[in-house]
Amino acid sequence: MDAKTLSDLQFSKILDAASAYCRTSRGQELIRYKQMYMDPQACDAELALVEEGIYCFDLPNPPSLGGVEDMTFAFTAAAKGAVLSPSELIACAKMLSIGAETSHRLEAGRLRIPGLAALFNELKDLSSVAQRVFDTFDDEGRIRDDASPRLAEFRAKALSLGRRVKALIEEMAKSTKLEPILQDDYYTIREGRYVLPVKAEEHRFVPGIIHGSSQTGATLFIEPSQIVEDNNQLKVVLESIEVEERSIKADRSKLLGKYAEDARLLGEAIWRLDSILARSELAKRMEAHRPSIGAPADGLQLSSIKNPILFLLGRNVVPVSVELAGQHGRALVVSGPNAGGKSVTLSTVGLAVAMMRHGIFPAAMPGTVIPWYDQVFTVIGDPTSMEKSVSNFTGQLARLDQIITKVPEGRTLVLIDELATGTEPRKGEALATAIVEALVEKGAECIIATHFDQLKMMASNHPGVKNARVGLDKAGRPSYRLELGESGESNPFDVAAAVGFRKSILDRAKQLVGERERMLEEALANANKLNQELLEEKAETQELRKKLAADKKRYEQELIRLRNEADRLVYEARKEVLQKMKRLEDELEAIAKQAKAEKAGQVQGRRIEVTKKKREVQRDLLAEMAMVENHPTEQLPLADLKVGAKVWVAGLASEGTVMEVAADGRRATVQVGLLKTNVKLSDLRVPKPVSKKSQKSKPVPKKPELDTETVKLTPVDEEDLPFVRSPENTCDVRGMRLDEAITEVDRFLDMAFLNQVPQVMIIHGMGTSALLKGIRQYLKKSPYARRFRAGMVGEGGDGVTMVEVGGKV
Numbered sequence: 001m002d003a004k005t006l007s008d009l010q011f012s013k014i015l016d017a018a019s020a021y022c023r024t025s026r027g028q029e030l031i032r033y034k035q036m037y038m039d040p041q042a043c044d045a046e047l048a049l050v051e052e053g054i055y056c057f058d059l060p061n062p063p064s065l066g067g068v069e070d071m072t073f074a075f076t077a078a079a080k081g082a083v084l085s086p087s088e089l090i091a092c093a094k095m096l097s098i099g100a101e102t103s104h105r106l107e108a109g110r111l112r113i114p115g116l117a118a119l120f121n122e123l124k125d126l127s128s129v130a131q132r133v134f135d136t137f138d139d140e141g142r143i144r145d146d147a148s149p150r151l152a153e154f155r156a157k158a159l160s161l162g163r164r165v166k167a168l169i170e171e172m173a174k175s176t177k178l179e180p181i182l183q184d185d186y187y188t189i190r191e192g193r194y195v196l197p198v199k200a201e202e203h204r205f206v207p208g209i210i211h212g213s214s215q216t217g218a219t220l221f222i223e224p225s226q227i228v229e230d231n232n233q234l235k236v237v238l239e240s241i242e243v244e245e246r247s248i249k250a251d252r253s254k255l256l257g258k259y260a261e262d263a264r265l266l267g268e269a270i271w272r273l274d275s276i277l278a279r280s281e282l283a284k285r286m287e288a289h290r291p292s293i294g295a296p297a298d299g300l301q302l303s304s305i306k307n308p309i310l311f312l313l314g315r316n317v318v319p320v321s322v323e324l325a326g327q328h329g330r331a332l333v334v335s336g337p338n339a340g341g342k343s344v345t346l347s348t349v350g351l352a353v354a355m356m357r358h359g360i361f362p363a364a365m366p367g368t369v370i371p372w373y374d375q376v377f378t379v380i381g382d383p384t385s386m387e388k389s390v391s392n393f394t395g396q397l398a399r400l401d402q403i404i405t406k407v408p409e410g411r412t413l414v415l416i417d418e419l420a421t422g423t424e425p426r427k428g429e430a431l432a433t434a435i436v437e438a439l440v441e442k443g444a445e446c447i448i449a450t451h452f453d454q455l456k457m458m459a460s461n462h463p464g465v466k467n468a469r470v471g472l473d474k475a476g477r478p479s480y481r482l483e484l485g486e487s488g489e490s491n492p493f494d495v496a497a498a499v500g501f502r503k504s505i506l507d508r509a510k511q512l513v514g515e516r517e518r519m520l521e522e523a524l525a526n527a528n529k530l531n532q533e534l535l536e537e538k539a540e541t542q543e544l545r546k547k548l549a550a551d552k553k554r555y556e557q558e559l560i561r562l563r564n565e566a567d568r569l570v571y572e573a574r575k576e577v578l579q580k581m582k583r584l585e586d587e588l589e590a591i592a593k594q595a596k597a598e599k600a601g602q603v604q605g606r607r608i609e610v611t612k613k614k615r616e617v618q619r620d621l622l623a624e625m626a627m628v629e630n631h632p633t634e635q636l637p638l639a640d641l642k643v644g645a646k647v648w649v650a651g652l653a654s655e656g657t658v659m660e661v662a663a664d665g666r667r668a669t670v671q672v673g674l675l676k677t678n679v680k681l682s683d684l685r686v687p688k689p690v691s692k693k694s695q696k697s698k699p700v701p702k703k704p705e706l707d708t709e710t711v712k713l714t715p716v717d718e719e720d721l722p723f724v725r726s727p728e729n730t731c732d733v734r735g736m737r738l739d740e741a742i743t744e745v746d747r748f749l750d751m752a753f754l755n756q757v758p759q760v761m762i763i764h765g766m767g768t769s770a771l772l773k774g775i776r777q778y779l780k781k782s783p784y785a786r787r788f789r790a791g792m793v794g795e796g797g798d799g800v801t802m803v804e805v806g807g808k809v
Contacts, residue, residue: 001036001354001357001373001376005350005354005377009351009354009378013312014351014355015032015034015358017282018278018279019031021278021279023065023067023068023277023278024065024069024270024274025069026070026267026271026274027270027278028278029271030271030272031275031278034275034358036354037357040293040372043293043357043359043372045115046359047293047361048115048290049115050279050290050359050361051290051361052112052113052116053113053277055112056112056116056280057280057281059105059112061108062105063102063106063277065098065102067098068270069091069094069095070267071091072263072264074091074256075256075257075259075260075264078253078254078260079257079258079260082253083246083249083250084253084256085249086137086142087141089136089249089252089253090134090137090141092133092256092263093129093130093131093134094130095263095266096127097131097134098270099266100126100130102120102273103120103125106119106120116273119272119273120266123269124259124262126259126262132255136248147248148247150244154241154244155241157237158234161234162234165231166194169196169224172187172224172226178206180202181202182199183198183199184197188221190212192235192238193234195211195223196222196224197219197220197221198219198220198221199218199219199220200213200217200218200219200220206222206224208223208228209222209225209228210222210223211223279360279361282360283361286312286361287363288362289364291352291361291362292370293356293372294370296372299324299371300323300324300369300371301322301368301370302320302348302349302352302364302370303321303365303366303367304319304321304365305319305321305364306319307344307347307348307363308362309347309351310344320345320348320481321482322348322349322447322468322484324445328411328443328445329440329442329443329445330440330445330446330465330466331440331446331464332448332465332466332467333436333448333450333455333459333465333487334346334447334448334449334468334469334470335450335451335455335456335468335469335470335487336469337470341470342450342470343380343418345449345470345482346415346416346417346447346449347380349413349415350376350415352368352370356370373410373411373412373413373445374411375406375407375412376413376415377403377406377412377413377415378414378417379396379399379417380415393423393428400416403444407439407443413445413447415446415447416436416449417449418449418450419436420452429454432450432454432455433452433455436448436458437458440462440464459487466484466485467486467487468482468483469482469483469486470482470483486528486531575726579756632685632686632688635682635684635685635686638681640686641661641668641681642661643661644657645658646687647668647685648685649672649677649683649684649685650683650684655672656670656671659676665681669793669794670684676794677792678792723802728752729757729761730760730763731760731762732763733771734764734771738771738774741771741774742774745775745779746778746784748762749782749803749805750784757805758804758806759802760803760805761795761796761801761803762775762803763796763800764800766798766799772798772801776788776801785804786804786805787804788801788804789801789802
């Protein structure tokens, strides 16, 4: 981006506006003479700091840099042995104090502004040095009496002597004896000594030392001999005070000189922070947002951006959105009426790129993407020069030839306003078209403001060229809004009428327009009208599509809800069947116990009856699983129960692998996904074979026929039933404190007891085992826990506790 481009864009006004928010002169210099960033990562990091600066204003105690002067020169002089004046010492101390305070305030907000806080990392806290200097001076900048013990002594002595001498000379001035020989009844000070104004002719009557005379010579200023000695002592004391004050200033200067380098680094951090906060304040005023630096393949995307110069002038700026897709060889032709905003659009685009490259937010909304252009050129304004015999037309051509020659291999943005208008219109139009074609062919990305129809028509036969227009409102006035994808009419007659130009001249001009051109304009107007109607229909169609998409999403969510509800109902039904089987097992166990006390023949009938009921329940469960889920129902033969065998676990409705078989053959440890669980042989099924045919269609298996003579009647413990986790039987207290966890477990067990849930799982994790021990200690006393145990390997091990709900055994 050369100097000509920055000048055309009036970029110096942006720098002046940003520097006006600085609190220090050095911060203003950093902004006014700031160079462009040549690296996208460094530029993006600077933009991030400006964004943090906006957050900084919302801190409870934001940094304040008002009143800080650049005293680096004073620190350097002090380091070389110079004695600083009181004002310089105080200014140096203020710089150190504000730097330390700023560092503390940024550190307090480090979570929100880490980048700004890092500016002061590793800088020494020199607040104690500053305080040492502050304690030396009073509010008026004079050295305090307590700055040193000797100074206090000297000043007290001077005050005593001064009072005594003053009392003596006042007495002499009012003496009636001396009244005739005194010129006035007052005393004065000459050369630091008290004297009386004595008439020249009477001076022999006042013995003492003459310290001068009046301009007329009529008055001699005589130090009476009575106070000469006291004046001598007072003079000596005052000189001692002066020497001591210089010694104090030298001591404080030496102290500051020790930290000259630290003060320089602190100053640089302060000026840098000041320049960042100034740009942040400008961004906040313009309601600007941080732009994204585009990737190599990203196009230019400006979202609702305002022209910053017009905004700073207090104008009512209409935001525009500009899009230039693609990476190389693209052009956007902006057309429309005069004073409609074409030139403002070019200025806005150019300023947005320049501001981003200088670490300043363009006045755009979120979503703005600005590519990293290697060069930005402008052909804007009037290049006419009488001295160099350059016309507007020849000046444009010279600039364009320079641009075409300098187009690099990287990305180049070219902004052209009213190309080739300073010559014969038809030939100028052809020349403008050829220039744009050459720039696009060289790979440049161009935005051109024009009235030429041939440039507007390029979009129809060149894939890299798009149209945009600035339109008119309903009253025929420019709307200053940019509409992408359409070409605009210049409408000079309408614009002239809108500004009140003479109607008679306009009428004559309209008569001079050829019939053919007028017909073309009318056709173009009709086409634009038709296109506007199509755009409105497109907008309605898009709105309808959005509505349909929303309805589809709502229906999909409802379908998911219904499926979840169906799963819940199946789970409830399965749980009810399992509970019924458990009750039957309990009844069988009771019958077995009763058989020991009674004759076997009296109980045999009842045993057979209950066994039949159990088979019916099992048959119903298998049938339900077959109908609802199409799961395997064939009982796994004992001979097929081997380590490594694939089996179907009915309780988990999942396929697993046998990892271990119990010695009695009634149980096996099965790996289901990441879960290992102990499963009864009766809950294992033969898995369905996988084949293309079975994948296409899944027939419902036939209900299994149970052999009533081969079923072995054995009582079943609750532990024999597979534990299926659900929200009703699982309580997760991981991450809670012990007291919170015990409260939650007590509430959970109470609900489980009321809902007759036979067995529950409490997940507490391993951790430090504090929850594990505390919860199991509580379960020993809980009236709801009949018994409990640690989880098995497939259940979670010591990370869970399985609780049988009921009264204490």
